[in-house]
Amino acid sequence: MASLSSSHSAASADSAAQAASTVAADTSAARPGANLTALRDHNAAAVLTLVRAAGAGGVSRVELARGSGLTAQAISKIVQRLLEDGLVAESGRGASTGGKPRTLLTLVPDARWALGVQLGRDALTVLRADLAGRVVDSRHLPIDLAGWGPGPVLDLLAEEVGRQLASVAREQVLGVGVASPGPLDQQAGVLHEVTGAPAWNRFPLRDAVADRLGLAAEIEKDSTAGVLSVLGxxxxxxxxxxxxxxxxxxxxxxxxxxxxxxxxxxxxxxxxxxxxxxxxxxxxxxxxxxxxxxxxxxxxxxxxxxxxxxxxxxxxxxxxxxxxxxxxxxxxxxxxxxxxxxxxxxxxxxxxxxxxxxPAGRDAVALGAAGLVLARVFG
The missing domain is CATH 3.30.420.40 (ATPase, nucleotide binding domain)
Structure with missing residues (x-):
């Protein structure tokens, strides 16, 4: 099963984190308390990343404070929110170091889902990844990117996403990341003169996918998504x-x-x-x-x-x-x-x-696209 490793999922999020910080900077001045909210979300993401990195062995609140540099009081509040949101769970006790054994926390991988998509020239890859960055379902479908044009391709994408999410609560879905051939403007979400596929020129891919699927969407160049799928x-x-x-x-x-x-x-x-x-x-x-x-x-x-x-x-x-x-x-x-x-x-x-x-083989690019979405949780 292909996956973004615990340490990699944080690394794979660096490009999406840059985009998210740009959006926050553009809007924070207009929203009272936005900076405080952003700081709180950043701290929660940092803590959640440490929990994920600990893997199945779990991590204590004391270790989270040490690893994050946050106070014990701040950790207590963040952990309580993460527990209430179902993102982490208490998973037993650690070994005693002379005092009371510490309660360990672990990630709940199936608490949220991210979709990753690769628009290839003759194949559409759609996968669903959990919070641990593991691919739980993946399909490769034949398409003709240049010949079909946007409408039929997005119709097939919507059909496949519906299949992927048939057994998943909609509120658990973080969004969809789409990797496409370039050239493209990642910030605007628009394709530019895709080589050999003129029907996609100036196509607003990000907004079209978000509107069609009713999900938050990110787009990325296929090769850049690929580099985000690999820890290195x-x-x-x-x-x-x-x-x-x-x-x-x-x-x-x-x-x-x-x-x-x-x-x-x-x-x-x-x-x-x-x-x-x-x-x-x-x-x-x-x-x-x-x-x-x-x-x-x-x-x-x-x-x-x-x-x-x-x-x-x-x-x-x-x-x-x-x-x-x-x-x-x-x-x-x-x-x-x-x-x-x-x-x-x-x-x-x-x-x-x-x-x-x-290591993810044919799923590498779509997995990197899913990593853009996971960045919304892990920062």
């Missing part, structure tokens, strides 16, 4: 291979989106100006060369050249490969990219780079 280095990339190439980036522990929230167009770095024309209009893009490769090994080696460029440009120490193409031939891609990295880095023994395949 503060300087890492998620390379997404699925009909195209994209990169999700975390640098210095922060998700990188760029000036227009459109960073990560990894496949459109030009490697051969005299090469084949790319769908984006340029010639010799990595994506066009990769798609024209004669064999999987050749495609993997071309990818390795692009990855090596990225590693040297940004000084990354971790790269995760994900998407359907990798899921179909993980060993081919891992071996070829590793070989190119070792050949291209001036001092590979010093510039060590972890290279792995996404």
């Amino acid at each position: 280095s503060p300087n890492r990339a998620f390379i997404h291979l699925d009909h195209g190439l994209g990169a999700g980036l975390v640098l210095g522990g922060a998700v990188q989106r760029g000036a227009r929230t459109n960073a990560g167009e990894f496949g459109h770095q030009v490697l051969d100006p005299a090469g084949p024309r790319c769908r984006c209009g340029n010639q010799g893009c990595l994506e066009a060369l990769w798609q024209a490769a004669a064999t999987p090994d050749q495609a993997a080696r071309l990818l390795g050249e692009g990855v090596a460029n990225l590693v040297r440009l940004l000084d990354l120490d971790e790269v995760v490969l994900g998407g359907r193409e990798v899921a179909d031939a993980p060993e081919t891609y891992l071996a070829a990219v590793r070989e190119v990295l070792d050949a291209r880095l001036p001092d590979p023994s010093w510039q060590r780079v972890s290279l792995t395949a996404a």
Whole structure:
């Protein structure tokens, strides 16, 4: 079962937390007491994150105070609210350290649910994740993103979400995160000239999904959602291979989106100006060369050249490969990219780079999208 690990769920929320803080900053001046409310919610999120990180073993109120830096009185009030909301439960007593054994608290994973969606070019992935970031149900449905256009795709999404939530109380659903091909404006929730899919140009995806489903919605570029699905280095990339190439980036522990929230167009770095024309209009893009490769090994080696460029440009120490193409031939891609990295880095023994395949497999991008929603609880 794929999952966001306890420590990762907090890490996977960093981009959504940035968006949430932006919204809070925009509205706090107009709402009396908003800053106090935001502080209270932040403290509750910090405590809940510590409870989740403790796992099944549980954590005491004393340990929560120590880990959060909050007073015992503040912890008592926050824990009481979390108990009343059903998000945590008392789960027995810890070992005695000379005094009265302390009551332990654990997360209640099925107290809330988050939906994660990936809009692929020929497949729709919809999954439901619990508070622990575990995928409890996942489905992959065939679509034609370019040919169908928004209406039929959203109709199918609504039908699948209805199936996912048939046995779930609506008030337990935190919302839905949607990952899509770019370019897109993540802050405005609008797609921009999706390569090869003109029907989606300027489509207000976030608002359309929220209106259709009656749920709070977030959107994210598929590659950025992918990097949020994996616990890892503060300087890492998620390379997404699925009909195209994209990169999700975390640098210095922060998700990188760029000036227009459109960073990560990894496949459109030009490697051969005299090469084949790319769908984006340029010639010799990595994506066009990769798609024209004669064999999987050749495609993997071309990818390795692009990855090596990225590693040297940004000084990354971790790269995760994900998407359907990798899921179909993980060993081919891992071996070829590793070989190119070792050949291209001036001092590979010093510039060590972890290279792995996404542990969530085909669900990685949708799981990262669900992580955006879980960020509303965990901050």
